[in-house]
Amino acid sequence: MIDKERLKILTESAKYDVSCSSSGSARKNNGGVGNASYGGICHSFTQDGRCISLLKILMSNKCSYDCLYCVNRYSNDIPRASATPDEICELTMEFYKRNYIEGLFLSSAVEGSPDRTMELMLETVIKLRKVYGFYGYIHLKGIPGADKILLDRAGSYVDRMSYNIELPSEKSLKLLAPQKSKKSILVPMANTAEEYIIARKEKNHRFLPAGQTTQMIIGASPETDGQIIRLTEGLYDKFQLKRVYYSSYVPTNSKTALLPQDPVGLLREHRLYQADWLLRFYGFKAEELIDKDENLDPTVDPKCSWALKNIHLFPVEVNTASPEMLLRVPGIGFKSASKIVAARRYAKLDFCDLIKMRVALKRAVHFITCDGKFGGQEKPTAIKNLIALSERADTFEQMSMFSNGEISFSVLGGEL
Ligand code: SF4
Structure with missing residues (x-):
């Protein structure tokens, strides 16, 4: 069983990931433990105001990449840890039985290579389903750059997958996350969308019953809300995303002048969620809501x-x-x-x-x-x-x- 110290490191390191709020999955329980909830899973809130309904944990925070905005970046001097697939499975089962959690949200830093990281994550979810008999909700973070076969296979065992778009433009990615590119993130998203459509046509409801989502960091880079909302609209149109999540930037002891020194605050995030809601449910187009070079009005919705x-x-x-x-x-x-x-x-x-x-x-x-x-x-x-x-x-x-x-x-x- 994983020790307390590693558990603390791996859950703390996962707290900035917000794309985990709801399931929408109707996965059948064939005699094991747990249920994915079609109506979604209720939330409670962590000390910094973020939601928990799932065990949110990284397999590893030993990252080989150096994204400047991220607490787990290679150059940041913090305690490091990783867990084995069996340790994550045991923890999930124990927490589920004690009624602490209703599902698992599993992510990871890129330890070594994207393929090796994804292999371990895949092994974890396969074991959870097949060996431990867990039928509860699983949201798996896909690792961009990992082999398509690994990513596609994972889709048959989990309820939801997501690839973080991270920053709203290629230019900002180059500046703040030099090992990543727009293409490395959008290609697996497009593949997953394609597999999702094929699965639905074939009435295969085991492949990602709760679809795919993504997350964007807001305010770490200079893009306006107008640019962000246009990107969001494109993502919904092209990739059949269930949700785009916005995470307002929180400084993580990075000394660089490339990043803001203060947190962006939740109001901007809130206005983006409202605009996103208007796109998805009220028939608005991004260009009606806001000009490309503008930010949303903070005073009214x-x-x-x-x-x-x-x-x-x-x-x-x-x-x-x-x-x-x-x-x-x-x-x-x-x-x-x-x-x-x-x-x-x-x-x-x-x-x-x-x-x-x-x-x-x-x-x-x-x-x-x-x-x-x-x-x-x-x-x-x-x-x-x-x-x-x-x-x-x-x-x-x-x-x-x-x-x-x-x-x-x-x-x-x-x-x-
Ligand atoms: S890949 Fe980048 S964002 Fe992801 S954990 Fe590593 S440093 Fe953080």
Whole structure:
């Protein structure tokens, strides 16, 4: 069994990886231990505010690469450790039986070569499934540069795979992660997407039932949110990704002037997640949300920002507007838009009806009429100020689980 000291090193080293939030996998349990959850796995939060529902661990933090933003880089003087496949399997089983975890998120630094690292990771997941009988959720980080055969094989044993895109441009990769290239990351992503499509056509639901995801570090390099959102859109279109995760940059004792000295903060990450949500579920295009050389407005969410730039399209009459247009009204989300469309078949709706449907009227009121009545502000600056104020009022500090409260962070609530 792995000793405490190595366990500490290998779990601490994995904490900056965020692409692990949910499963969406319906893997069958054929008499072993554990279940992957279709609806996703619930989270708890670590001391620095990141989620844990899975045992998040590296096989090794002895990296041969020297990515400047990474705590595990070769040139960083930190304690090093690695674990064997059996040690990871035993740990997963013991933690699962004690109800500490619901699944495994296994990643690794590149120890030696990508192939050797991937071989050990593959051996681990095969053993977990076949020898230890573990049917719970497994998310495996693919190692770019490893042989396609190893990567494809892994896809049949795990629920989700991801390759970190790391930085939003080739130029930044060259500067900050010289051993990596855009091609070395995008090629395995494209292969996995292809294998995924073939598997679905053949009704093979054992190959990556929860698909593939990726993660991008935000703010370590100078790319704007406009560039990041365009890249995100391209990744969803080309590689059938389930999610793109954003991880705001946190300094890791790197002395280089190439990196910012301060953490980027969670608000930028939050706005990117909101914009990402609009791309995936609200029918927005990246170019509508933001210009290429701009950052998202920190004071209001991206949907409000879009509506304010397109104020000539508003107000819309809730009793007659198309469902697509209703979805573009700040404060009207999917559920409330569906309720409006269903209810207005039988009666004209007024503001009281919208409150009952849980429309966020503080925002929506400036962009709609109800049976011809308008109750909001007309000037974009006044609307923006009011919405920013109400968002600040809806922002609450997440309660800290730890005594000194220093690590609490803000959570923004409400429908987009
Ligand atoms: S390859 Fe780069 S990002 Fe990955 S662990 Fe090594 S130094 Fe860190």
